Amino acid sequence: MSAVLAGTPGRREQNKLDTRRAIAVSALEFARTHGLGNFTVDQVAAEAGVSRRTFFNYFHSAEEALTTSTDAFLELAAAEFMARPADEPLFDAMIAALAAIAKTENLSVCGELFRMAEESPELMRSQLHAWERAETRIRQAVNERLGGNLDPLYLLALVGAVLSCVKAAMQVWAAASNAPPADSASELEDQIVGALSMLRDGFSNPS
Amino acid sequence: MSAVLAGTPGRREQNKLDTRRAIAVSALEFARTHGLGNFTVDQVAAEAGVSRRTFFNYFHSAEEALTTSTDAFLELAAAEFMARPADEPLFDAMIAALAAIAKTENLSVCGELFRMAEESPELMRSQLHAWERAETRIRQAVNERLGGNLDPLYLLALVGAVLSCVKAAMQVWAAASNAPPADSASELEDQIVGALSMLRDGFSNPS
């Protein structure tokens, strides 16, 4: 049997991704139907057709299994940013990149998780940590983009502030889109652009 | 026996504060000597002269017991801000308030925790959550200060960005002050003012 050109990243990788996804899906399912503290890892594992031990091979906790969507969302943001042309002004690149993430396929899930987190300290912590990890990655990207040796304070403050704006935008958007009309992506984009504009203006007027 | 004028907040309140502090102290002690994942709640409770069950009456986890210093720090920041005169320009009030928190008594502990968190996901999550709670409180304060009905996006983005700057300042400061000369408070203040200035300028130049 001739191997397909796919090569090294073959069936194994795919299976792992499938398993990971299956676990994440059933975790989300339980969070929706039973509420956030009201189910066990054993249930999630069983639903995903996997042993309890395997669950913990993929995630450290139930909350972490719920954070995959948020992770993907933020990962995409970082990727979009790094794909911007190097000569583009920084803020333009950020706005373009971060606005583009509204295209994430499971955007509505991200909003859902955002709302869930308001009422679950554990999930909140997981989500915050996901944002923190993304911040680190983006910081590296920005640093490389701007020559490599920036003032550390500038770098930390800038990226932190930008992500705070994106977070703020998501929060407003998530709160408003309890019943997502499926095209709400553009609304999120508007919020993000709005928040980043305020940042660029130094929050000079509370319009 | 005549009661002292202290009144209602009597021995009970004081005992609870003492117990709380004792637990926090021994948690920090264990984190320092044994490393962050390498001790149990039972050990901390025993060291604090308290039962395991009582520990959990005060904190949800070992990490939460470590976050008391950070909480106090941020609480003070919020209080300082709310104490600023109402007619002072917003940014001036924030800079004054946030710079004043450098006076926190256990500042060095905060820096220590900041550094510890880099290597412990659990502690990181706890710390991030503490900042998040503080952000909510400060947001309310700012909202009341500015009339009560601000644009939600503006409010979220502004406070988030400001706290990101403070966090950035602390990170730079904590990284630099491995051997704190005990007067490093002013250095932190400088970093905070620096970061907030960048924010006010819209991060226009990466000086």
Next chain:
DNA sequence: TGCAAAATTGCACTTAGTGTAACAATGTGA
């Protein structure tokens, strides 16, 4: 087809975290 690498699983074990009821300490009023 057969072998090596890697993933899944079962099992045992420690620790986290919580409900509950008994117990001790504290504040209060006569």
Next chain:
DNA sequence: TCACATTGTTACACTAAGTGCAATTTTGCA
């Protein structure tokens, strides 16, 4: 000073989280 009500502490028992390890199954490759 003595009962009494309130509130904090403790012991106990229990469920579930999370991890190390060795056995087992699955997958990739020659």
